[in-house]
Amino acid sequence: MLYNLLVPLSDYLSILNVFRYITFRAAYAAVTAMIITIIIGPYVIRKLREMSFNMQSKGYEPERHKTKEGTPTMGGVIILGSAVCSCLLWADLKNPYIWIVLFVFISYGLLGFVDDYKKTILKSPDGISAKTKFISQLVVAVAATAMIMQVDLSGNATKLAMPFFKHFVLDLSYFYFAFAIFVIIGSSNAVNLTDGLDGLAIMPSVIAFVTIGLFVYLTGHVKFASYLQIIYVRNVGELSVFCGAMVGAGLGFLWFNAHPASVFMGDVGSLSIGGALATVAVIAKHEIVLAIVGGVFVMETMSVILQVGYFKMTGGKRLFRMAPIHHHFELAGWSETKVTVRFWIISIILALVALSTLKLR
Ligand code: 57M
Numbered sequence: 001m002l003y004n005l006l007v008p009l010s011d012y013l014s015i016l017n018v019f020r021y022i023t024f025r026a027a028y029a030a031v032t033a034m035i036i037t038i039i040i041g042p043y044v045i046r047k048l049r050e051m052s053f054n055m056q057s058k059g060y061e062p063e064r065h066k067t068k069e070g071t072p073t074m075g076g077v078i079i080l081g082s083a084v085c086s087c088l089l090w091a092d093l094k095n096p097y098i099w100i101v102l103f104v105f106i107s108y109g110l111l112g113f114v115d116d117y118k119k120t121i122l123k124s125p126d127g128i129s130a131k132t133k134f135i136s137q138l139v140v141a142v143a144a145t146a147m148i149m150q151v152d153l154s155g156n157a158t159k160l161a162m163p164f165f166k167h168f169v170l171d172l173s174y175f176y177f178a179f180a181i182f183v184i185i186g187s188s189n190a191v192n193l194t195d196g197l198d199g200l201a202i203m204p205s206v207i208a209f210v211t212i213g214l215f216v217y218l219t220g221h222v223k224f225a226s227y228l229q230i231i232y233v234r235n236v237g238e239l240s241v242f243c244g245a246m247v248g249a250g251l252g253f254l255w256f257n258a259h260p261a262s263v264f265m266g267d268v269g270s271l272s273i274g275g276a277l278a279t280v281a282v283i284a285k286h287e288i289v290l291a292i293v294g295g296v297f298v299m300e301t302m303s304v305i306l307q308v309g310y311f312k313m314t315g316g317k318r319l320f321r322m323a324p325i326h327h328h329f330e331l332a333g334w335s336e337t338k339v340t341v342r343f344w345i346i347s348i349i350l351a352l353v354a355l356s357t358l359k360l361r
Contacts, residue, residue, distance in 0.1 A: 003092045022217060022237050025090040026244030033086035033245045037078055037252025044081075045256060045263045048072035053120045053266075064336065071261060074116045075253060076269020080109045083249035087242050095238040096151045100144055101279050102242075107140040108188055108275035112267030127267070134185070140275070141184040145177055148283055156231050161285050163292070163357035166229055183287050184278040190297035191274030192267060193304060193324045198259035200326060200340045204296045204347040205273050206250035211293045211351045212277065213243025216284045218358070228358050231285045239280050246276065259337050293354040296347050300324040 003019050010016040018024050048054075053074045084102065091098045115127040127133075149157050158176035162168045172179055195201035218224040220237025253269070256262045265273075274297070281290035291298055307323035320328040329339045 001089055001091075001093055003090070004094065022220075022240055026213065026217070026240040029086045029090040029241045029244035030248035030251075032089060033082045033248030034252040035248075036082035036085060037249050038255060040081065041078055041252065041256050041263075044078050045072055045075065048074055048077075048263065051121075053116065064330065068261075071264055073120060073264040074113065074266040074268050075256065075263035076109065076112060076265040076267070076272060078256075078263075079246075079249045079253050079265065079269050080105070080272060082252060083242075083245040086245040086248060090245070091241040092238050095235055096147070097236060097239055097283050098242060100147045100151070100283065101239060101276055103147075104140055104144045104184065104279045105272050105276040108137070109268050109272035111136050111140075112269065112271040115271075116266040116268055137185045137188060137271075137275075138181065141181040144184060144279055145180040145282070148180070148279075149177070152233060152283070154232075154234065156233065156285060159231065159285065160287060161231050163288050163354075164360055166361040169231070179287070180282045183282055183290070184275055186301070187278035187281075187290065187294065187297065188271045188274035190294070190301045191277070192270040194297050194300045194326070195265060195270040196324060197326050197330075197336050197340050198261040199254055199257055200343055201270055201273070202250050202254050202257055202265065203340075203344045204294070205277065206247050206254070207344075207347045207351050208277055208290070208293045209243045209246040209250065211354050212280055212284070212286065212290065213240045213247065214355070215286045215289055215358075216240045216243060216280060219284045219286070229361060230358070233284055236284050239283065242276075243280060246273070259340065289354050289357060292357070293347075293351050295350040296343050299346075300326065303328070 003025065006016045006019045010020070049072045053072050054070050084106065087098065087102065111128070111133065115133065118124045119127040158171055158173050160170040160172055160176070160179070162170065191201055191205060194204070217237050217240040218228060219230055219233050220235060220239075222232055225232035250273075253265065257265065277294070278290060281287050301324075303320055303325035304323045307319050310317065310319040321331040322328055326339050326343065330336065
């Protein structure tokens, strides 16, 4: 909004030219979102506690988790509120990509909200049925992918860039539509599965948004894109402002979600963060980079698939002590913070590997 209001005035007051710079606006979007989060955090957490949006133990988690009973959930509303406000303040509101990402972010947030509401207030332990949840996710992902195809008329929209290869780009044609939907829904659910220990989902999300935000900036810059030989996507750079807002909101949330957590993000946070992250990656043509930088989310999801598959194949044997894999390490005796911090370390290493793909071609 500030961009749309102030840049036209820069002819009269040259200092306002600073609002033209995406890097400036992305940095301040992060600062703004973080400040909003820190300010509203204690109030929202108190309200969630009063309204008893509390986590009830399901009774079959690692013993340690019983102590977490009563911790308010749905803290994702803090992330959603602060990131959306900050993005609306700092981004160019005429950029269609900003609206597509906000559409997925808010829609998945609403879906998660209803799920959390059913689990906590209505005391229906399983929340929304898996089928309804999947269909809702599908409808949003289909709409978002259709909008992306409408906006990106460069001829690159159906292409899949291969990191580490200079000239190898796979044109998936019609299959790209299904692929993009798979990435958006998969990422949303993967972040949700990861969100089982204090700080475990939010920090890898922040790391992913920093990395993807940088990729997005380079992708939307004609000269950098051509120098690095990555696909150039016109106007996509603006999404770094959204990524900046997510980084600030995520770090602000971590302030309260750090062990021992005062609040959990709930599905309202996990589904929306995962969906938005993937939508940014799809628009910027960095889907495989997302799989690298979001390797922790991929690993958590794979552990569940393998555990369930192995269980069925062997008629009841388990590959891990418990899936998703963070529970396996907890049951192996690692402390909660040890598991979390080690997963953060893996995320940072994976972000560096993702960044290296810019040069290793
Ligand atoms: C939600 N929810 C957390 C909190 C958070 C198919 C199967 C693998 C599905 C999976 C599942 O239900 N996953 C999705 C996981 C829960 O956290 C809430 O949920 C929100 C995220 N959606 O924001 O509101 C608990 O996690 C802990 N927590 C923290 N700190 C945080 O910052 O400590 C969360 C956030 C919270 C709190 O204790 O109550 C969760 O873990 O339930 N199911 C599972 O993950 C189950 N795994 C399982 O059954 N494995 C089987 C098979 C099916 C693969 C096996 O290994 O044999 C686990 N669920 C629970 N306990 N509750 C098993 C252990």
